[in-house]
Amino acid sequence: MSTNVHEVVIVGAGLAGLTAAYVLKQHGISAILLEREPEIGASWQRRHPQLTLNTHRDLSTLPDTRYPAGTGAFPKRDVVVRHLQDFARTHAFDIRHGVSVDDITRDAPGVFRIASSAGDFQARHVIMAVGRDTERQLPPWPGLDGYEGDIRHAADFGDAQAYAGRSVLVVGGGNSGFDVLNHLSRVKTGPVWFSVRRGPSILPKRLFRFAVHRLSPLMQALPTRLVDRMIAATQYLAFGRLSRLGFPKGAHDAATRLVDQQIAIPVDDGAIDAIRRKQISVVRGVRSLDRKAVILEDGSLLVPDVVIVATGYGTSALAGSDGGTGVWHMGLTPSLTSFFHQTRREATLIAKAISGRSGR
Template identity: 60%
Template sequence: MSLDPIVRDVVVIGSGLAGLTAAHALRGQGIEPLVLEREGEVGTSWNRRHPQLTLNTHRSVSSLPGSAYPAGTGAFPKRDAVIAHLQAFADRHRFEIRHGVEVLSLARTDGPFAIATKAGTLHARAVIVATGRDALPSIPPWKGIETFGGRIVHAAEFGEARAYAGRSVLVVGGGNSGFDVLNHLSRVETGPVWLSLRRSPGLLPKRLGGFAVHRLSPLMAALPTRLVDRLVGWTQRIAFGDLARHGFPPGRHDAATRLAEDHVAIAVDDGAVAAIKRGRISVVPPVVAFEAAGVILADGTRLEPEIVIAAFGYASALAPLLGPLGAIDEAGRPRLRGRLGETSVPGLWLVGMRPSLTSYFRQARREAEHAARSIARTMRV
């Protein structure tokens, strides 16, 4: 069954910050896209995040094109402010968004893309996938995990910080998700808290001497990656001292390189390191296995946390969409031409899938504008 009898110029999949940015960029090129969104309204995925969530990127680089947050919004906007920002942008621009339409797969022969959804099939000359990086919470298949008698949650399911009062908690992973959780736990009177690390994270303070460090991100983004590696390492040392004295593995000072090559975001401290230095949070070796009563660490130590929070980030949901088109490599990563979202399949683009030194908002805008210009040129031929 065809959901739409005509062939659309462009279909955008997803109406989050990346999808809205893509729709705006296409309109700027004279193209009116159809936006498909599986949820019932804009901002639903943000609404699922824990209520304490605050952006790690500064307000000045974390807004949609031509928009700003209301007066009084904090330097680092909170979850509800971001949701309101997205909804106001969608209301103002009135893009054609079809809610409740879940895309199942993409296919293409010699003609347009066939976009299979639960409601039927659409066709488009070009497709922009903007479903976001944080689609599928990832928990490692630890040995014995099914026997554990405590509670295991992903960082995405963190919930209210006050729910952890008096509880013993093991946070596994020291990336962006892990430090977000730790920052909030540091403000709650919990029981023992442990942080399990495999490697020392790239870590920056949210503020240094009252200055919002992230305001320097546009300057940092213009510098060579290896230089930024050193600058992040120096800033980390100035802000926190020698973290190895507090149990952190030796640092590699490669945070910007990992961001560029492996898409690992730089973590941000907003209270966790101070709690570690006070002994409220203990840094421990990697987790190797679970048992009924607790967790076994790499050095043989056993811990008995009531709650384990897996802070291993997210996996994308791109495989069903890109796999049939041959746009996914053997490791499950998109086959891209360059760094701005153009895939190996002509007419298929990704927007909002890469972290950057500035913000997802800025990176999505760069990718969306590049895609929109390229699509417009193709359609004029």
């Protein structure tokens, strides 16, 4: 057991954890980072190889850094991994790899005990930076336990070319669902069905060759209801009435859902065109699963080769059993700009609060 009381222990050395460590350092606060993965960016490397950011490179960097010259407008997975690794290497953060955290309890007034696979650590402050995409979630569909088909979470999508010639049901019209469809739209698959319960509020990645996301800082500064209308107008300009493609009527509340429910806004990069040319068919929501079939809300049955569930993630169950002052959470809230910008804003607020309490 360590007898050293650290000023700050950061749980997680991904985007949020690295950002927190950097901002704390700027405020004269040292921290150690406990990371369960063997290397920086390992969770990104497990994602499918086609993965690209939906946010523009100029708004998707770690603090005070830039991507190398020649980086595309929307950085690819491996570019982001190198960005994270280079940042950690440059700033020489104290990162303890291969360490999983089991519990956080209050050890004494003003001191927390972090129980981990590497023993116990003590700290005056704990920052939970484990991310919002750590726990895969499947809906509680009747018949799920007895379903014998190939069903997987969107996080396990893998290489899009692996779906060539196969029939696929994608469930969920959010950001993950459209990401999967964007990639499947470039593959010669079998029939692809897109199961949704509500009409999407979706933005094109580009409109008239312009990267729409570059307008996000302006939109971030405007009233939420106005942004809802701006997104709806942009969607109509790009796609027309999506109800004509089989989607249920939408509520045009993308910005409101982002703020109130932390639901990221989907981005189209080929999926809508694939629906127009009948490569992808929009179908109703899933009611239940049979041994071999998926039963939709309208009673129709599908027997896909693969079911991809894109209905979201949960955060780690570990949240600090003590709660209360001294355990901080960050990296859980999406924004119109990017997670990169949002985590820096959150890290700055936390660093200022910790500085004020320690008298710096």
